[in-house]
Amino acid sequence: MQMIVTKDNLEDFYLKDPGYDPATSKYYEGIMTQGNGYMHVRGSYDEGLIAEKQDLEYDRKPANVTLEVQRFPLSKWGTFVPGVVGPHPFLMTEMINQPYFFDTVLTVDGERLDMAESRISDYERILNLSDGVLTRSFRWDCRNGAALRLTYKRFISMDRKHLALSQLMIKGLSGSARVQIDAGINAGVRTNGFDHFTSIRKNQRQTGCSLEVETNGGNKVLIVSEIEADADFSGKKDINDAIYSSGTVEINENTEFLMTRYIALCTDRDQEEDSLSFRARSVIEEARRAGAQTIYDDHKTAWEKRWSASDIRIKGDHRAQLAIRASIYHLMRAADREDPRVAIGAKGHAGEAYFGRYFWDTEINMLPFFLHTDPEAARNLLMFRYLTLDGARENAKSYGYPGARYAWESSVSGHEECACWQYADHEIHVTADIAYAMKNYISATGDEEFMENFGLEILIETSRYWVKRADKNRNGEYELLAVMGPDEYLPMTRNNYYTNRMVKFSLDLTCAELESLEEKEPLKYRVLKERLGLKDDEKKLFKEVADNMRLPKTDDGSDIVPQSDDFFDYADIDFDEVWKDRSKCFGTCISQEHNYRVKALKQADVLENMLLFGPEFTDEVKSKNYDYYEPITTHDSSLSAAVHGIIAARLGRMDEAEKFLDKVIDIDMDEAAGGAKEGIHIANCGGLWQLIVYGFAGLGPAMWNESADFKPMLPAGWEELEIPFFWKGRSLKVVISDNKAVLIER
């Protein structure tokens, strides 16, 4: 037996942790999250950290997540199966943190291995982004005088979705030690302070153990752990909510010991035959037959296939190269390409923040990456919205509207899950963003069939909501009152430009698609009308509201697009007086009350609109608006920097674009800032991809362009940029150097 041999160990695929540090340990847990779409595990140490209790219960109440001080400064385990969700007493439905299955406790003469407490040296930990393997190796000078070298490798199989594999190699360096190994499954975890498990069943076998939980969401999750090693692991340890297979090995100078664990996780949500235990056992048996190296090789092949369609190469900028690869890694990891019953949670299934829920980010920030690298995954994301249309219908009804209203925060049912009313009630643009995303998808992929079979139903139902949500004013215009736009620092504005424009787009699209279907497929059109009870009056109203949707404007010749009709009525603020420490979020330096009455944007709002509706604004208008809004934008939202960077790059303002590139990269890659602690800013990962592709490479969006045209403006130092992409059914690659783009068919 030997450790698996991994391949492609290229430095610019390596995320490295320089060594245990209480200030960064939780950051590395987040950024080193592993997964395969189906399941995800944060990069916690196998043995945990003694100082950090993982089953602490507390009342976590609704609050602004961005501004909240988090518990667990050192470590928070996280094992997630998107779709396995349950109600939290204060926070609505959330993704449940599952039992931690990499749990492996080592003890030598009563000393428990701990990265914080033990004498550790020669430490190296690497997440290889090319194959998602997490490797850790270090020397442990035990208190009893023995010295050991420990090497861990672990991954979650990309092609065997229920399987995870971990290996531990112990070498004797000097002295001798009896190492007790407890390897098991630990359900002593909580999700945002709450215990979602209504029952825990534990089982022990000669060569392993299993643990099954039932959740308060009504699901069953079974985890089976099987050990392969030259030692007896039939010892049982049953401690509170955990179960371990226990064994002891004698390590002397130069002896080597290898333990391989095959771990299977199955749930009753899986659309598969047979009982949970039968399925999990089959996974384990097949894995043992194949052996660790074959499992790795298959896994590596699956990753290679993904990377070949998505890998962006940047010559001359190692930091940007690593950052875009980390972003692509997490985007590919986070998406379940096979299951449209889940989408991508706002923290990329790498933490408990935002509760694993789905926001507008999926459609606006992440979707473009998938459109051009994995159209099937893109389609799945939109199918998720189709499958949750009934939830959206119920949302509309609960607010007193006909039609469908997508949730500001959605879980698997589509029902509104946001516990803070100002967002849930007033940040309504998500419903129109989904329409935009559908059109974007069709433009990029040519998949017209999606619109006919699924999209149009969404369009009709959401249009029914919009025409009732809009109020007609004295001038015959339709208004959207009490709206929170993308800028969440103004919760109740009048005619938010972004929202109104998006709603007009959505209604126009509904009318156009109805007309097109009627013309092309009159029978299908009649069937659809009948099925949804669509009346001609409704169609007329869709058009009337679209044609008369109010879009705020200024009449002073300044070309400033008002964020909302009442935007200029808010107070000016002296940022220097309030925001003294710029390393903190602006929002933490001001009371919400004060924040809600001043012109201080959380994020791009008008500029976001200019990005999505680029052709509607001249460069001059964009430039003026950039100059007006950027200085009053705090970029407290991680969605902001990429948008500003793209606009700046397109305007040729490269110094600013590069400043925003830095900011985008820092959001998750700066270990000192620690942005990835609570999970990956997965929308920003999509943002970085857009910044490179739309911003620096200058690809004209598929929504507004028939052919793939690039107008590159590369940052200083970027010698060559290579981007593979799909474009309306074609598989292409662009290579850019000296600001010249060469397009190649793949």
Added chain:
Amino acid sequence: MQMIVTKDNLEDFYLKDPGYDPATSKYYEGIMTQGNGYMHVRGSYDEGLIAEKQDLEYDRKPANVTLEVQRFPLSKWGTFVPGVVGPHPFLMTEMINQPYFFDTVLTVDGERLDMAESRISDYERILNLSDGVLTRSFRWDCRNGAALRLTYKRFISMDRKHLALSQLMIKGLSGSARVQIDAGINAGVRTNGFDHFTSIRKNQRQTGCSLEVETNGGNKVLIVSEIEADADFSGKKDINDAIYSSGTVEINENTEFLMTRYIALCTDRDQEEDSLSFRARSVIEEARRAGAQTIYDDHKTAWEKRWSASDIRIKGDHRAQLAIRASIYHLMRAADREDPRVAIGAKGHAGEAYFGRYFWDTEINMLPFFLHTDPEAARNLLMFRYLTLDGARENAKSYGYPGARYAWESSVSGHEECACWQYADHEIHVTADIAYAMKNYISATGDEEFMENFGLEILIETSRYWVKRADKNRNGEYELLAVMGPDEYLPMTRNNYYTNRMVKFSLDLTCAELESLEEKEPLKYRVLKERLGLKDDEKKLFKEVADNMRLPKTDDGSDIVPQSDDFFDYADIDFDEVWKDRSKCFGTCISQEHNYRVKALKQADVLENMLLFGPEFTDEVKSKNYDYYEPITTHDSSLSAAVHGIIAARLGRMDEAEKFLDKVIDIDMDEAAGGAKEGIHIANCGGLWQLIVYGFAGLGPAMWNESADFKPMLPAGWEELEIPFFWKGRSLKVVISDNKAVLIER
């Protein structure tokens, strides 16, 4: 021994409960609340209701109390000592429901007396408003064949503040029964679903028992119960959180049995010497020496004194007569005249709703009653604000402001306790309302000393807050943005007229009082300036902001005072489409989201301002604004009807005024509507007083009038109206008939 003999049994002082009915039992608990300022007990049956568990625990989360569906449909005990408060896990600091000390369980041959289950007839229950005695009498046909007449009397002594007294008389009518009586103290109560007691100590003596709780607010409350009866009550029953003295009496035809209970309640908040147990014992011993009749006589004398200063007599309208007496009764009961560390909670200490907290209602709705009937109690209410000024300072600081900002919902510390941010953050007018109330107090009483010693400090500190809270606009005006006015259905408006006018008043008053003190008492002025670090620049700024405070206005000649600068931008609403069932609150028929963007007022806002600043508006302007606002006002708030009634009466629109009089009376007096279930709408009690005194009698407010002038407009059928009142130090009485007022010195 005999039952106490009570006096003055006049029908128009009687609140009568016609008999047990599940639909109204909780209503009568609320409306029949007894108290003496220091402590209060809801009018629950001594024996409770078997079907309603009083110690049910549940998570009550912040919500709009008005629209919430309450638990406990049949009965909710309530025993309150204002000032004894503690933290609730979700609702912030709340008044704690104390152990129920009237608890008396009767059992005959295993049949427990229960108003819902037992065979009860010839039932009468009366709360006599003139002396606060609650009497209940009925025939009980026991299952064992015996028939008994039971008579209960109980009251909370108005002059012995720690003492309550209850009597039970049992007469045999036929057959014979061994009646087991368990009389004790029951700590098995919860406040809004939460157990505030951290410990319970129970004690038993030959003739009684005692129970002491410690609360999670850090207080101790000791209750001692002593029994006087011709029977042995040395039996002990210790059940869960309750303790009872237990005795058995043999009742045969024509035998009479009388039990008297002396109950003392003392807390560690009382500003008294000696230990809790010593003090409680002393109360009991003194009471036993005096005897029940003397205790009643003293109590009655104390009530008589109160009534002589406050009783309004209405000839020709029994319903209005009873309603105003109920209102006056509850106002006098709810106010602790001796302890400025507490004020009057929004439900008059008669229920758990609104958490026993203090709102602007105290100053604006209740204070006028006290100004003119009990100036000392009025002063106490304002002293409460002075004593909580430090809490207000901390509120200001927590929001990033200098000075002091009173809490939208205050408990005893003055800290903000409102758990819903839109009110806590944005309904800021309370801070200015307090300034208005101080001026009102001084105008009505002539107590200038209050302003010098206490009021001016409040004015300076709150002015410091206001000048920072205001934003200067491009025209040099000062604006108040993101404000919820009295109309809570628009949470974030621009320049709410009511609020801006009130703030201007407050700042003007600060400047005027500073100037006056400087002129009259230069030394005191210098000491005050020094003590509060008041700079001349600040004074200038107070004046500048006062002089330039924006007051919204229309330029279209319509004379409509805009509720706020953005009021007309909200959408119109078709009330008939949304509000189909007018027996329900409008707010329950519409989503909050929809409500927050339409012109549908919860309550008087502009009209409230016109009431408080009457001389600033002509009758014509008032009339136009009444016509504009009334049809779009839902009166979902109990503060609304009285204001509308007063304005209508003053405009001579008597049909409308009488309609609002009905509405005001119904709020707590209509047993079918059941408004008093969760406690008394005590602000509406003050509103009814104002409607009669300012509205129908037409007294010109002391704020704007030197002498007491009446311009009566009595409702149809009111033959004579008599009002005693204090006016700037004088004790007067007005008698009105045929719309002529005769003023008499008392």
